[in-house]
Amino acid sequence: MKNKSLILSLFILTLLFTSVNLLAQEEETILMADKLIVDDMNSEIIATGNVVLDRDNLKLTSNKLTANQNLGEIKATGEVVIQQEGSKLTGQELTLNNKSKQGVLTGNPKMENEGATITGNRFEFNLDTNKLFVYGGAHIVDESQDLIADAEEMEYNDVSQEVILTGNVYAKRGTQTVNAEEVIINLKTRKMIAKGKTKFVIPSDEKGD
Numbered sequence: 001m002k003n004k005s006l007i008l009s010l011f012i013l014t015l016l017f018t019s020v021n022l023l024a025q026e027e028e029t030i031l032m033a034d035k036l037i038v039d040d041m042n043s044e045i046i047a048t049g050n051v052v053l054d055r056d057n058l059k060l061t062s063n064k065l066t067a068n069q070n071l072g073e074i075k076a077t078g079e080v081v082i083q084q085e086g087s088k089l090t091g092q093e094l095t096l097n098n099k100s101k102q103g104v105l106t107g108n109p110k111m112e113n114e115g116a117t118i119t120g121n122r123f124e125f126n127l128d129t130n131k132l133f134v135y136g137g138a139h140i141v142d143e144s145q146d147l148i149a150d151a152e153e154m155e156y157n158d159v160s161q162e163v164i165l166t167g168n169v170y171a172k173r174g175t176q177t178v179n180a181e182e183v184i185i186n187l188k189t190r191k192m193i194a195k196g197k198t199k200f201v202i203p204s205d206e207k208g209d
Helices: 004-020
Strands: 029-032 035-039 044-055 058-068 073-084 087-097 102-106 110-113 116-119 122-126 131-135 138-142 147-151 153-157 162-173 176-186 192-195 199-201
Touching (some): 138 153, 138 162
Antiparallel strands (some): 029 044, 044 058, 073 087, 102 122, 110 116, 131 153, 138 147, 147 162, 176 192, 176 199
C-alpha cells in the first residue's frame, strides 16, 4: 500500500520498545561498546564509545547508552541511529521508558523510510495511544503520497492513520496546495481536511500546445 511509508516510520518505534528492553530475555540482546560498566548494585548498565545494541533485525548505535533495568529506562546520546529493514531514525538524544511506553528524541531528529522523511526539533511518542508528535517545526516529504508539508506541529495517529498538521500549515500534494491553520490528512483514504483561514489553490488544467 502506498501509505505504508509513514506507518512504518511509526512502526520502527514500536519495534524499538520491544527490542531494546534489556529486562526481557525472550530474545538475545547483544550490546557492544569500547567501554562497558555493569553495576549490579544499582541495576545499571553504562556503555560508551561506538555503542551497538543489536537485537533480532534491529540495530541501535550511539556514543553512549545507559540502561536502568529496575525502571525499564534507556537513554542513548550522541549520534543516535536506529535501523530496521530499511527504516532509519536519527537524532542526538533518545530516552525511552518501557513502563509508560513513552519516548523522546531530540537533536535534529529525523525519520526515513521508503521515500518518506519527517523532521522537526523534538519527537515524542506514546505507544499506548499509538501516536507520534513532532514539535518545533514539522517537515514531511512522502514520495508515495506525492506530499510535501510544513507546520509548527504534527501529530500522527497510527490507529486512525491520520496526520494532523497545526500552525501555519503549508501542504502540497501533487499539483494542489493548501495553506491553513490545521490540515488533517488520512493516509488510507487520501482525504484532506483544512480548517481555519484556508487558502486552496486548484491548478489550471490548461495545457500548452
